[in-house]
Amino acid sequence: MDEKTEELRDIFMETTDSETVTETQSESPGSLTDDAADVGDRLRTLIERMRDQYDFETSLETDDLITVLRGFHDDEDDKSIAATLDCEPATVRQARLDLHLVRDAEREAPFEFDQLRRLLAEDVSLEERAEQLAVSVETARQYSEVAAADRRSTRANSRFRDEFAELLTDADLTNRLAADAHEDGLQEATEDMETDVSF
Numbered sequence: 001m002d003e004k005t006e007e008l009r010d011i012f013m014e015t016t017d018s019e020t021v022t023e024t025q026s027e028s029p030g031s032l033t034d035d036a037a038d039v040g041d042r043l044r045t046l047i048e049r050m051r052d053q054y055d056f057e058t059s060l061e062t063d064d065l066i067t068v069l070r071g072f073h074d075d076e077d078d079k080s081i082a083a084t085l086d087c088e089p090a091t092v093r094q095a096r097l098d099l100h101l102v103r104d105a106e107r108e109a110p111f112e113f114d115q116l117r118r119l120l121a122e123d124v125s126l127e128e129r130a131e132q133l134a135v136s137v138e139t140a141r142q143y144s145e146v147a148a149a150d151r152r153s154t155r156a157n158s159r160f161r162d163e164f165a166e167l168l169t170d171a172d173l174t175n176r177l178a179a180d181a182h183e184d185g186l187q188e189a190t191e192d193m194e195t196d197v198s199f
Helices: 004-016 032-053 062-073 076-084 091-098 113-121 126-133 139-155 158-192
Strands: none
Touching: 032 062, 062 091, 062 158, 076 091, 091 139, 091 158, 113 126, 113 139, 126 139, 126 158
16 A cells, blocks of 8 residues: 555545545446346246147157247247257247247248138138148148238237247347447457567
8 A cells, every 4th residue: 555545545535534445336237148147937937838828749849949039039930940950940940939039930821821821710620621722731831830820929919929039139238338338348458468479
């Protein structure tokens, strides 16, 4: 402690009648990276709630479903997500639909999609749907799966889909902010450093 610091300490102690100049430190409320780590737990909870409420057809485990969720919200296609999980794209598609995640392109049918929705609501058989829509049974099945996922989501007021999007959008923002803060800290720490490198 230098002379100036000692003087300041003495003045402080005289004016405050305190014998100590240190302030009690309180625990910080957390960091951006703590929040990001919490996202996985919250996604897991939502997925388990969905499992309880709906009959999942997917064979993927919860952690794999989180990978599907993250990939979907990062605009990855099913093939790319499947490569990460070492499974078939059809498995990823089924997982997405179980999680109420539908791509806009999946509603672009060679018929009026609302007509299919009406047929589903009327509980018309798959074969009859195909006949009325003038498509093959397989095509009718694929679009029906999409319409059914939309229907389940609508009945839940899009709650799960919205919560997934909110969590993953916030997580993405948090990760970017944490990375930016880390970079800023590094830049600040190295700003005044001199480099003397000879080759």
